[in-house]
Amino acid sequence: MTEVRHITRRRTTVQRIISGFTVIELILALALTAIIGVSLFTVYNNAVRADAQSRRLYDSMIKGYMMLTTFEEDVSKAVNYRYHPSGQSSDQLLFYGETDQLSFVKETGVGLQWIQYTTKRPQQAVIRATTVGQRFKKNQDQILENDAPGGSELQMFIRRQSVFLGKPDTTFAPDNDEIMTKRLLSQGLVFSYGRVSQQGMIWTQRWNDSSLPAAIKVDLKVASDGENRSFDLSKVIMLPASL
Numbered sequence: 565m566t567e568v569r570h571i572t573r574r575r576t577t578v579q580r581i582i583s584g585f586t587v588i589e590l591i592l593a594l595a596l597t598a599i600i601g602v603s604l605f606t607v608y609n610n611a612v613r614a615d616a617q618s619r620r621l622y623d624s625m626i627k628g629y630m631m632l633t634t635f636e637e638d639v640s641k642a643v644n645y646r647y648h649p650s651g652q653s654s655d656q657l658l659f660y661g662e663t664d665q666l667s668f669v670k671e672t673g674v675g676l677q678w679i680q681y682t683t684k685r686p687q688q689a690v691i692r693a694t695t696v697g698q699r700f701k702k703n704q705d706q707i708l709e710n711d712a713p714g715g716s717e718l719q720m721f722i723r724r725q726s727v728f729l730g731k732p733d734t735t736f737a738p739d740n741d742e743i744m745t746k747r748l749l750s751q752g753l754v755f756s757y758g759r760v761s762q763q764g765m766i767w768t769q770r771w772n773d774s775s776l777p778a779a780i781k782v783d784l785k786v787a788s789d790g791e792n793r794s795f796d797l798s799k800v801i802m803l804p805a806s807l
Contacts, residue, residue, distance in 0.1 A: 620788055620789050621788050621793065621795070623789060624747075624786065624788040624789045624795070625795060625797075627745065628745070628784065628786055628795070628797045629797070631721070631744045631745060631784070631797070632782070632784075632797060632799040634723065634744070635681065635723075635744075635782060635799065635801070636799060636801045638670055638679050638681075638723075639668070639780050639801045639803065640801055640802075640803065640804065641670045641671050641672070642659070642668045642669065642670055642671075642679075642776060642803055642805055643668075643669050643670065643671045643676070643805050644657070644775065644776050644805050645657070645658045645659075645669040645676070645728075646658070647730070647731065647732055656732070657773075657774055657775065657776070658732050659771065659776055660771075661755060661757050661770060661771030661772075661777065661780075662755065662769075662770055663754055663755060663769045663770065664682065664683055664751075664753045664754070664755065665680070665681065665682040665683075665755075666680065666681045666682075666755050666780070667679065667680040667681075669728055675727065675728075676727075676728035677725055677726065677727060677728055678725070678726045678727070678728040678736075679723070679724070679725055680722075680723070680724040680725075680736065681721070681722070681723055681724075681744075681755075682722050682724070683719050683720060683721055683722065683748060683753050684719065684720045684722050684741075685717070685719045685720075717750045718746065718747055718748065718749065718750075718787060719748050719749075719750060719752075720743050720744075720745070720746055720748060721743070721744040721745045721748045721753060721784070722741050722742065722743060722744065723741075723742040723744050724736040724741055724742070725742070745784075745786055747786050747787040747788075747789065748784065748785070748786055748787075749785040749786065749787055749794055751785075752784055752785030752786065752794075753782070753783075753784060753785075754769065754782070754783040755769065755780065755781070755782055756768065756769055756780070756781040756782075756783070757769070757770070757771040757777040757779075757780055757781075758777055758778050758779035758780070758781065758800075759773070759777060759778060760778045765778070765779065767781065776803050776805055777803060778802065778803060779800055779801060779802045779803060780800075780801050780803065781798065781799065781800045781801075782797075782798070782799050782801075783796070783797070783798045784796065784797040784798070
Protein backbone atom coordinates (compact mmCIF):
# COMPACT_ATOMS: atom_id res chain seq x y z
CA MET A 565 0.00 0.00 0.00
CA THR A 566 2.83 2.36 0.87
CA GLU A 567 4.55 1.56 -2.42
CA VAL A 568 1.37 2.48 -4.32
CA ARG A 569 1.24 5.89 -2.57
CA HIS A 570 4.88 6.63 -3.52
CA ILE A 571 4.17 5.71 -7.11
CA THR A 572 1.11 7.96 -7.14
CA ARG A 573 3.09 10.92 -5.76
CA ARG A 574 5.84 10.39 -8.33
CA ARG A 575 3.28 10.33 -11.10
CA THR A 576 1.72 13.57 -9.80
CA THR A 577 5.15 15.28 -9.66
CA VAL A 578 6.06 14.07 -13.14
CA GLN A 579 2.70 15.23 -14.50
CA ARG A 580 3.18 18.67 -12.92
CA ILE A 581 6.61 19.06 -14.43
CA ILE A 582 5.31 18.02 -17.83
CA SER A 583 2.26 20.29 -17.64
CA GLY A 584 4.42 23.44 -16.79
CA PHE A 585 3.87 26.28 -14.28
CA THR A 586 0.55 27.24 -12.83
CA VAL A 587 -1.09 30.59 -13.60
CA ILE A 588 -0.24 31.94 -10.15
CA GLU A 589 3.40 30.99 -10.57
CA LEU A 590 3.53 32.73 -13.95
CA ILE A 591 1.94 35.87 -12.52
CA LEU A 592 4.44 35.95 -9.65
CA ALA A 593 7.34 35.44 -12.06
CA LEU A 594 6.13 38.24 -14.33
CA ALA A 595 5.59 40.57 -11.37
CA LEU A 596 9.09 39.86 -10.06
CA THR A 597 10.58 40.45 -13.51
CA ALA A 598 8.68 43.74 -13.83
CA ILE A 599 9.88 44.93 -10.41
CA ILE A 600 13.49 44.11 -11.26
CA GLY A 601 13.14 45.78 -14.68
CA VAL A 602 11.61 48.97 -13.19
CA SER A 603 14.32 49.11 -10.55
CA LEU A 604 17.10 48.77 -13.12
CA PHE A 605 15.49 51.37 -15.38
CA THR A 606 15.14 53.80 -12.46
CA VAL A 607 18.79 53.42 -11.53
CA TYR A 608 19.86 53.84 -15.15
CA ASN A 609 17.56 56.83 -15.73
CA ASN A 610 18.78 58.59 -12.58
CA ALA A 611 22.39 58.02 -13.64
CA VAL A 612 21.71 59.44 -17.11
CA ARG A 613 19.92 62.49 -15.66
CA ALA A 614 22.70 63.12 -13.14
CA ASP A 615 25.29 62.90 -15.93
CA ALA A 616 23.29 65.31 -18.11
CA GLN A 617 22.93 67.77 -15.22
CA SER A 618 26.65 67.60 -14.51
CA ARG A 619 27.46 68.20 -18.17
CA ARG A 620 25.11 71.22 -18.36
CA LEU A 621 26.58 72.68 -15.20
CA TYR A 622 30.11 72.08 -16.50
CA ASP A 623 29.27 73.73 -19.85
CA SER A 624 27.72 76.71 -18.04
CA MET A 625 30.80 77.15 -15.88
CA ILE A 626 33.09 76.93 -18.93
CA LYS A 627 31.06 79.73 -20.55
CA GLY A 628 31.37 81.67 -17.31
CA TYR A 629 35.15 81.36 -17.27
CA MET A 630 35.20 82.49 -20.91
CA MET A 631 33.30 85.60 -19.83
CA LEU A 632 35.83 86.31 -17.11
CA THR A 633 38.71 85.79 -19.55
CA THR A 634 37.22 88.34 -21.96
CA PHE A 635 36.60 90.76 -19.10
CA GLU A 636 40.15 90.37 -17.80
CA GLU A 637 41.59 90.96 -21.26
CA ASP A 638 39.65 94.23 -21.57
CA VAL A 639 40.23 95.57 -18.06
CA SER A 640 43.96 94.77 -18.02
CA LYS A 641 44.37 97.06 -21.06
CA ALA A 642 42.48 100.02 -19.58
CA VAL A 643 44.40 103.28 -20.01
CA ASN A 644 44.56 106.37 -17.83
CA TYR A 645 42.96 108.61 -20.45
CA ARG A 646 42.08 112.16 -19.47
CA TYR A 647 39.68 114.51 -21.21
CA HIS A 648 39.58 118.26 -20.77
CA PRO A 649 35.95 119.44 -20.88
CA SER A 650 35.37 122.91 -22.22
CA GLY A 651 34.78 125.47 -19.51
CA GLN A 652 36.51 123.45 -16.81
CA SER A 653 39.95 123.97 -15.34
CA SER A 654 40.79 120.34 -14.63
CA ASP A 655 40.98 117.18 -16.68
CA GLN A 656 38.44 114.41 -16.34
CA LEU A 657 39.39 110.73 -16.12
CA LEU A 658 37.41 108.71 -18.64
CA PHE A 659 36.62 105.83 -16.33
CA TYR A 660 33.14 105.32 -14.94
CA GLY A 661 32.66 102.65 -12.33
CA GLU A 662 29.29 101.81 -10.80
CA THR A 663 27.96 98.74 -9.04
CA ASP A 664 26.44 97.22 -12.19
CA GLN A 665 28.10 99.22 -14.98
CA LEU A 666 31.68 99.87 -16.02
CA SER A 667 33.01 102.06 -18.86
CA PHE A 668 36.63 102.76 -19.74
CA VAL A 669 39.10 103.41 -22.57
CA LYS A 670 41.10 100.41 -23.80
CA GLU A 671 44.38 100.31 -25.72
CA THR A 672 44.30 97.78 -28.55
CA GLY A 673 47.69 98.35 -30.18
CA VAL A 674 46.09 99.89 -33.27
CA GLY A 675 44.07 102.58 -31.51
CA LEU A 676 41.74 103.23 -28.61
CA GLN A 677 38.36 101.67 -27.96
CA TRP A 678 35.53 102.61 -25.65
CA ILE A 679 34.42 99.56 -23.66
CA GLN A 680 31.31 99.20 -21.53
CA TYR A 681 29.98 96.33 -19.41
CA THR A 682 26.41 96.54 -18.19
CA THR A 683 23.16 94.61 -17.81
CA LYS A 684 19.93 94.75 -19.76
CA ARG A 685 16.56 93.28 -18.94
CA PRO A 686 14.80 91.40 -21.74
CA GLN A 687 11.77 93.69 -21.74
CA GLN A 688 13.86 96.81 -22.37
CA ALA A 689 14.61 95.98 -26.00
CA VAL A 690 15.23 93.21 -28.46
CA ILE A 691 18.99 92.77 -28.56
CA ARG A 692 20.60 91.48 -31.71
CA ALA A 693 23.85 89.97 -30.62
CA THR A 694 26.22 87.05 -30.76
CA THR A 695 27.69 85.10 -27.89
CA VAL A 696 31.26 84.77 -26.69
CA GLY A 697 33.43 83.07 -29.27
CA GLN A 698 31.31 84.32 -32.19
CA ARG A 699 31.75 88.02 -31.73
CA PHE A 700 30.44 90.68 -34.10
CA LYS A 701 29.23 88.32 -36.81
CA LYS A 702 25.75 88.10 -38.30
CA ASN A 703 23.47 88.73 -35.35
CA GLN A 704 20.23 87.05 -34.45
CA ASP A 705 17.42 87.86 -32.05
CA GLN A 706 18.03 86.50 -28.57
CA ILE A 707 15.20 84.83 -26.67
CA LEU A 708 15.37 84.55 -22.90
CA GLU A 709 13.61 81.88 -20.86
CA ASN A 710 12.58 82.93 -17.38
CA ASP A 711 13.50 79.72 -15.57
CA ALA A 712 15.85 81.15 -12.98
CA PRO A 713 16.13 79.52 -9.54
CA GLY A 714 13.46 80.70 -7.12
CA GLY A 715 11.49 82.48 -9.84
CA SER A 716 14.08 85.25 -10.09
CA GLU A 717 14.07 87.17 -13.36
CA LEU A 718 16.94 86.56 -15.73
CA GLN A 719 18.79 89.39 -17.41
CA MET A 720 21.63 89.83 -19.89
CA PHE A 721 25.24 90.66 -19.17
CA ILE A 722 26.27 92.92 -22.05
CA ARG A 723 29.63 93.94 -23.46
CA ARG A 724 29.77 97.00 -25.72
CA GLN A 725 32.64 98.16 -27.87
CA SER A 726 33.13 101.18 -30.08
CA VAL A 727 35.97 103.17 -31.61
CA PHE A 728 36.99 105.89 -29.17
CA LEU A 729 36.77 109.36 -30.70
CA GLY A 730 38.39 111.28 -27.87
CA LYS A 731 35.19 112.34 -26.13
CA PRO A 732 33.14 110.70 -23.36
CA ASP A 733 29.86 110.85 -25.33
CA THR A 734 30.72 107.80 -27.44
CA THR A 735 27.60 105.99 -28.64
CA PHE A 736 27.27 102.26 -29.18
CA ALA A 737 25.55 100.66 -32.13
CA PRO A 738 22.80 98.34 -30.77
CA ASP A 739 23.66 95.61 -33.26
CA ASN A 740 27.20 95.42 -31.83
CA ASP A 741 26.05 94.51 -28.33
CA GLU A 742 27.68 91.28 -27.28
CA ILE A 743 25.74 89.04 -24.92
CA MET A 744 28.22 87.56 -22.47
CA THR A 745 25.43 85.55 -20.88
CA LYS A 746 21.63 85.49 -21.13
CA ARG A 747 21.27 83.85 -17.74
CA LEU A 748 22.44 86.45 -15.25
CA LEU A 749 20.29 86.51 -12.14
CA SER A 750 18.60 89.72 -11.04
CA GLN A 751 21.18 91.82 -9.17
CA GLY A 752 23.69 89.15 -10.11
CA LEU A 753 26.39 91.59 -11.28
CA VAL A 754 28.53 93.51 -8.80
CA PHE A 755 31.64 95.50 -9.68
CA SER A 756 34.01 96.50 -6.89
CA TYR A 757 36.97 98.86 -7.17
CA GLY A 758 40.13 98.51 -5.13
CA ARG A 759 42.34 101.20 -3.64
CA VAL A 760 45.68 100.36 -2.03
CA SER A 761 46.17 101.68 1.49
CA GLN A 762 48.40 100.94 4.46
CA GLN A 763 45.74 98.51 5.69
CA GLY A 764 45.72 96.67 2.36
CA MET A 765 43.19 96.74 -0.44
CA ILE A 766 40.06 98.74 0.29
CA TRP A 767 37.05 97.92 -1.90
CA THR A 768 34.23 100.24 -2.91
CA GLN A 769 31.31 99.71 -5.30
CA ARG A 770 31.61 103.11 -6.95
CA TRP A 771 34.68 104.81 -8.38
CA ASN A 772 34.93 108.57 -8.92
CA ASP A 773 38.60 109.13 -8.20
CA SER A 774 41.01 111.10 -10.39
CA SER A 775 43.09 108.00 -11.18
CA LEU A 776 42.38 104.41 -12.14
CA PRO A 777 41.64 101.90 -9.38
CA ALA A 778 44.42 99.50 -8.47
CA ALA A 779 42.14 96.52 -9.11
CA ILE A 780 38.62 95.64 -10.22
CA LYS A 781 36.62 92.73 -8.87
CA VAL A 782 33.59 91.30 -10.64
CA ASP A 783 31.09 88.99 -8.96
CA LEU A 784 28.49 87.17 -11.07
CA LYS A 785 25.51 84.97 -10.18
CA VAL A 786 24.56 82.92 -13.23
CA ALA A 787 21.76 80.39 -13.74
CA SER A 788 22.90 77.07 -15.15
CA ASP A 789 21.62 76.16 -18.63
CA GLY A 790 18.42 74.13 -18.44
CA GLU A 791 18.64 73.74 -14.67
CA ASN A 792 16.94 75.36 -11.72
CA ARG A 793 20.37 75.96 -10.23
CA SER A 794 22.88 78.81 -10.14
CA PHE A 795 26.57 79.24 -9.50
CA ASP A 796 28.85 82.12 -8.53
CA LEU A 797 31.83 83.46 -10.44
CA SER A 798 34.37 85.94 -9.13
CA LYS A 799 37.54 87.48 -10.52
CA VAL A 800 40.01 90.11 -9.35
CA ILE A 801 42.01 91.90 -12.05
CA MET A 802 44.92 94.22 -11.33
CA LEU A 803 45.21 97.30 -13.56
CA PRO A 804 48.81 97.81 -14.75
CA ALA A 805 48.00 101.37 -15.91
CA SER A 806 47.21 102.40 -12.33
CA LEU A 807 50.75 101.69 -11.14
